[in-house]
Each structure stands twice: as structure tokens, then as C-alpha cells.
Amino acid sequence: MRRDVQAVILILVGGAVLRISIGDTFLNYVKEGMRPWLLLSGGTLVVLGVLALIDVIRRARRGETAEEPDPHDPVDDDGHSHVHGPRAAWLLLLPVFAIFLIAPPALGAFAAARDTTNAAPPAEAKAPPLPPGDPVEVTVADYVGRAVWDSGLTLEGRTVQMTGFVTPNPEGGWWLTRLSLACCAADAIASKIQAVEAPELPADTWVTVTGTWVPGGGTKSATAIPLVQVRDLVEVPQPKNPYE
Amino acid sequence: MTSHADGRDTHEGKRGYRPGSLEVLAVLLLLLIIGQRWLVDLFDNPALQTGATIFISIVVQALPFLVLGVVLSGAIAAFVPVSFWKKALPKNPALAVPVAGAAGAVLPGCECASVPVANGLMSRGVTPAAALAFLLSAPAINPIVLASTFVAFPGEPMMVVARFLASLATAVVMGWLWLRFGKLEWLRIGPRDHLTGDNPWHTFRLTATHDFLHAGGFLVIGGLTAAVLNVVVPQEWLATVASHPVLSILALAGLAVVLSICSEADAFVAASLTEFSLTAKLAFMVVGPMVDIKLISLQAGTFSRTFATRFAPATFVLAVLFSMLVGWWLLT
Numbered sequence: 001m002r003r004d005v006q007a008v009i010l011i012l013v014g015g016a017v018l019r020i021s022i023g024d025t026f027l028n029y030v031k032e033g034m035r036p037w038l039l040l041s042g043g044t045l046v047v048l049g050v051l052a053l054i055d056v057i058r059r060a061r062r063g064e065t066a067e068e069p070d071p072h073d074p075v076d077d078d079g080h081s082h083v084h085g086p087r088a089a090w091l092l093l094l095p096v097f098a099i100f101l102i103a104p105p106a107l108g109a110f111a112a113a114r115d116t117t118n119a120a121p122p123a124e125a126k127a128p129p130l131p132p133g134d135p136v137e138v139t140v141a142d143y144v145g146r147a148v149w150d151s152g153l154t155l156e157g158r159t160v161q162m163t164g165f166v167t168p169n170p171e172g173g174w175w176l177t178r179l180s181l182a183c184c185a186a187d188a189i190a191s192k193i194q195a196v197e198a199p200e201l202p203a204d205t206w207v208t209v210t211g212t213w214v215p216g217g218g219t220k221s222a223t224a225i226p227l228v229q230v231r232d233l234v235e236v237p238q239p240k241n242p243y244e
Numbered sequence: 245m246t247s248h249a250d251g252r253d254t255h256e257g258k259r260g261y262r263p264g265s266l267e268v269l270a271v272l273l274l275l276l277i278i279g280q281r282w283l284v285d286l287f288d289n290p291a292l293q294t295g296a297t298i299f300i301s302i303v304v305q306a307l308p309f310l311v312l313g314v315v316l317s318g319a320i321a322a323f324v325p326v327s328f329w330k331k332a333l334p335k336n337p338a339l340a341v342p343v344a345g346a347a348g349a350v351l352p353g354c355e356c357a358s359v360p361v362a363n364g365l366m367s368r369g370v371t372p373a374a375a376l377a378f379l380l381s382a383p384a385i386n387p388i389v390l391a392s393t394f395v396a397f398p399g400e401p402m403m404v405v406a407r408f409l410a411s412l413a414t415a416v417v418m419g420w421l422w423l424r425f426g427k428l429e430w431l432r433i434g435p436r437d438h439l440t441g442d443n444p445w446h447t448f449r450l451t452a453t454h455d456f457l458h459a460g461g462f463l464v465i466g467g468l469t470a471a472v473l474n475v476v477v478p479q480e481w482l483a484t485v486a487s488h489p490v491l492s493i494l495a496l497a498g499l500a501v502v503l504s505i506c507s508e509a510d511a512f513v514a515a516s517l518t519e520f521s522l523t524a525k526l527a528f529m530v531v532g533p534m535v536d537i538k539l540i541s542l543q544a545g546t547f548s549r550t551f552a553t554r555f556a557p558a559t560f561v562l563a564v565l566f567s568m569l570v571g572w573w574l575l576t
Contacts, residue, residue, distance in 0.1 A: 088461025182512030185301035
């Protein structure tokens with residue numbers, strides 16, 4: 001691979017990283033805290049690429065007078081890096097194309113349906129009471145944790161509001177779902193709540209549900225899926241950060 | 245990838261026209277831009293989209309760490325004199341291994357970063373066994389990783405100790421095994437003269453660029469494989485093996501290889517695998533930073549395929565053994 005192509009690849013990769021991290025697209029893939037690192041590494045790659053291009057141009061200018069390769073150039077003794085390395089570098093175009101041309105969306109119902117566990121046991125033995133508010137806004141994961149591991153005690157008698165997307169339940173109805181990331185979308189964990197008395201909606205529709213906790217769905221188990229009695233339901237656009 | 249190749253390019257004119265990589269790149273870009281609509285339609289399928297999202301997210305998550313790694317390895321090559329390593333590490337290789345392994349506890353770095361760094365160390369004359377011990381220990385026991393483990397297992401402070409001990413033991417024993425059985429010809433190292441520039445700053449840029457292009461390509465292969473397996477392997481398989489004590493350890497160790505999660509984040513994933521025993525989770529966190537698909541791919545690209553096919557399985561076996569041992573000792 002020629003040095004000018006190497007430089008172009010560096011600039012393309014760095015550009016793709018900058019492109020997703022300057023807007024909010026990167027939130028589809030990684031956590032918000034990664035932004036400064038993405039900007040820094042994308043910028044570094046672009047700078048390295050531009051400097052390499054300048055090298056190539058300088059070399060070409062020199063080359064007009066002296067066409068002989070640099071006397072410092074080695075004999076081809078470690079053949080690998082000339083054949084193998086550059087070939088692997090072509091692969092770096094794959095994520096670049098995926099980002100610029102396909103722009104894969106945030107994970108949704110397909111990934112959520114594959115995740116068979118629902119609620120990890122909470123860190124604290126007993127959840128603190130919900131903050132005041134009527135309805136009170138909670139995350140889907142928080143609701144699941146309280147319903148499954150605290151038997152709904154802290155939810156009883158409260159009206160809650162949650163935003164998530166629709167994952168069809170193969171046994172009927174749908175789960176109000178939200179994915180959360182530990183690190184990146186490769187480790188996304190789904191939190192699911194069965195929506196009771198809700199209208200049928202297509203998969204991946206984003207909704208804000210106002211409702212109350214009703215018993216059922218099982219407790220004290222990582223695979224239990226609690227219920228929410230839907231009082232009000234509004235379709236909403238996908239939030240800026242699709243993950244919790 | 246070197247100026248040697250450029251030399252060939254400048255002679256092309258004399259031999260008549262042959263399309264070079266620049267032309268290939270231009271045609272490729274043109275085709276993709278024309279075919280974009282068709283491509284988008286092709287990816288209008290939830291499984292493919294999920295795979296693509298996971299692929300991008302692995303690459304995007306790892307990239308800053310990879311850049312950090314190649315910048316470090318470039319800086320080592322350009323600014324640290326060779327004599328420094330001779331003075332810093334004990335003369336006796338058998339002693340240098342544990343010192344290098346323990347040094348991993350100081351340097352924060354992801355596993356993607358440690359491959360080019362270890363390569364840079366070897367090409368600066370550090371004995372391969374010590375560099376390999378560092379390669380294994382740096383992503384496994386650095387402060388960021390231990391802190392994230394502490395946060396991910398709030399009720400289990402011994403998990404941090406167990407992770408540290410099992411990882412360090414694996415790294416050091418692997419280093420000693422390399423001293424005894426390793427063969428230099430499995431490694432592709434060398435003075436890398438073609439990456440020596442006109443001044444240290446130039447050398448730094450050449451090394452960093454070369455290492456990034458090299459390792460980046462293999463990161464892509466690893467990310468692709470992990471994404472495919474992520475979408476294809478049914479999650480129910482995991483639940484069935486979780487109940488079996490030995491099988492569950494092997495299953496999570498295998499899962500760590502498949503998922504290829506960065507070591508700074510794997511503790512959170514381990515903590516979320518609620519059906520599994522603490523020892524199985526420990527195995528997940530000890531194996532993950534040392535052996536995973538993305539890493540094997542990086543090692544094969546950086547050192548050689550012969551190296552990776554020997555080094556990765558041996559590390560896997562040792563990591564599982566030490567996890568069982570330490571888990572049985574500290575976590576039951």
C-alpha cells in the first residue's frame with residue numbers, strides 16, 4: 001500500500017470518528033463519557049494522516065530531481081509488514097463505510113428480545129423510596145429492579161412515567177424496553193416490563209408510558225418480567241441517548 | 245507499507261501502467277457512493293443492523309485505546325533510549341518477567357493498546373518473555389480495571405484481590421513458560437529500520453502510523469467476528485450451563501473470548517451475568533483481557549499467526565486454572 005493511500009485511510013478513519021462524536025450519533029454505540037476520547041483520537045488520526053500526506057508531497061517534489069529510493073530504505077527482509085500490514089489496513093475502510101453509508105441505528109427490539117435475563121439483583125439490599133412527584137419519572141431498569149427485587153413495595157400506590165421502546169412479547173402484548181450499556185453496545189443489557197392494557201404497537205416504537213405497578217410476573221429472579229398497568233401512552237421520538 | 249514500496253511505485257511509469265492502491269481506493273469509494281441506496285436496503289434487516297451496530301460500537305469503543313497504545317509505542321520507539329530498558333529491568337530474564345508483569349499494574353491501558361506497546365518493547369531489546377508478561381498483565385491489573393471491578397462488585401471487595409492475583413499469576417507464569425518453550429522465530433520483531441525517520445519526531449509519527457494501520461485492521465476482524473457471534477449464539481445456551489460448577493466457569497471463560505469486551509468494562513458485564521458463580525465471573529474477567537477474538541487477531545497480525553495459535557490457547561488454559569484456584573481460595 002502506498003503511503004498516500006495510508007494517509008487517506010488515516011484521515012478517513014479519523015474523520016469518521018470525528019463525524020459521529022461531534023454530533024450525537026456516537027451515543028448509539030458507546031457511552032456519553034467517551035466523547036472527549038473519541039474527539040481526541042479522531043483528531044490525532046486526522047493530524048497523523050495530514051502529516052503523512054505532506055511527507056508524500058515533499059517526497060514527490062524531491063523525487064523529481066532524485067528518483068532513486070531513499071538510501072536508508074531497507075532491503076525487503078521482513079517481508080510481512082509490506083504485504084500483511086497494508087492488507088489488514090484496507091479493513092479499516094469497513095467501519096468508515098458503515099458509519100458514513102449505513103449509519104447503523106441504536107440497538108432495539110431485536111437485541112432486547114435476545115437478552116433472556118432481565119433484572120440484576122440491586123447493589124443495595126433495599127431500594128430507597130421514590131422521589132416525590134405525580135407522576136414520578138423513573139428509568140425502566142429502576143422500575144424492574146424495584147418490582148422484582150423489592151416485590152414492588154416502593155412502587156405501590158405511585159404513578160410512574162417511563163420512556164422506552166416496544167419489544168413484541170412472543171406470548172402476546174409487548175414489553176416496554178430500555179437497553180443499558182456497561183461500556184458499549186456489545187454489552188447492552190435489556191430491562192423489560194410487560195405493558196398491561198396497552199394498544200398493539202409495532203416493534204421499536206418509542207413511547208412514554210404513564211402507569212401504575214401491578215403485582216405479577218414473578219419476583220426475586222433474574223428472568224422475571226414485571227407488569228405495569230398503562231394509564232396513558234404517548235408515542236415519542238427516540239431520545240438523544242437511546243440507552244439508560 | 246514502507247518507503248521501499250514507494251520506490252517501486254515511482255518506477256511504475258517505466259514498466260507501463262499498473263493500477264496501484266490509490267486507484268483501487270478511488271474506484272472503491274466511487275462504487276460505494278453510487279451503491280449506497282442498495283447497501284442501505286441490504287441492511288434493512290434487524291439481525292444485520294444489530295450486528296452492524298455491535299461491530300461499530302466495538303471498533304469505536306476500542307479506537308481511542310488503540311490510538312493511545314500506538315502513540316505510546318511510537319513514543320517508546322522514538323524518545324526512550326534502548327539503554328533505558330537494559331537498566332530498568334533485571335539482567336536475569338527469569339527475574340525480569342515478574343518485574344515486567346508487576347509493571348503492568350502501573351500503566352493504564354486497554355488490551356488493544358498493550359499489543360503495539362509490547363511489540364515496541366521487544367523491538368527495543370526487551371526480552372520477549374518480559375514484554376509478553378507485560379502484554380498480559382497491563383490490561384488485566386491496571387488501576388482503572390481494578391477500580392471498575394471494585395465498583396461493579398459492591399458487596400465483594402475480595403473480587404478485586406482475586407482478579408489481581410489470578411491475572412498477575414497467569415501473566416508471570418506465561419512469561420516463564422515463554423522463557424522455557426518459546427521460540428524467537430514465532431515472533432516478527434526486529435529493529436524496524438524502515439520506521440526510523442529523519443529525527444525522533446518523524447520516527448514517532450512513522451511508528452505510530454504503521455502500528456495503527458496494522459493493528460486497526462485486525463481490530464476490525466475481531467470486531468466483526470464478535471458481532472457475528474453476538475447475534476448468532478443463542479443466549480439460552482448460557483442459562484443451561486450456568487448451573488454446572490465446572491461447565492459454568494468454562495462457559496464464561498469462552499464467552500469472554502467471544503465477546504471481546506475492553507478490560508476496563510468487562511467487570512460490569514461479568515456482574516450482570518447473575519446466574520453464574522463468583523468463580524465463573526472471575527474466570528470471565530481474567531481470561532477476557534488476555535485472550536479474546538479481537539486480541540488473537542491483533543496478536544496474529546502483530547507477531548505472527550504461529551505465535552497467536554500457541555500463545556492464546558496456553559494463556560487461556562492458565563487463566564482458567566488460576567481463576568479456579570484463586571476463586572476456590574478467596575471467593576467461597
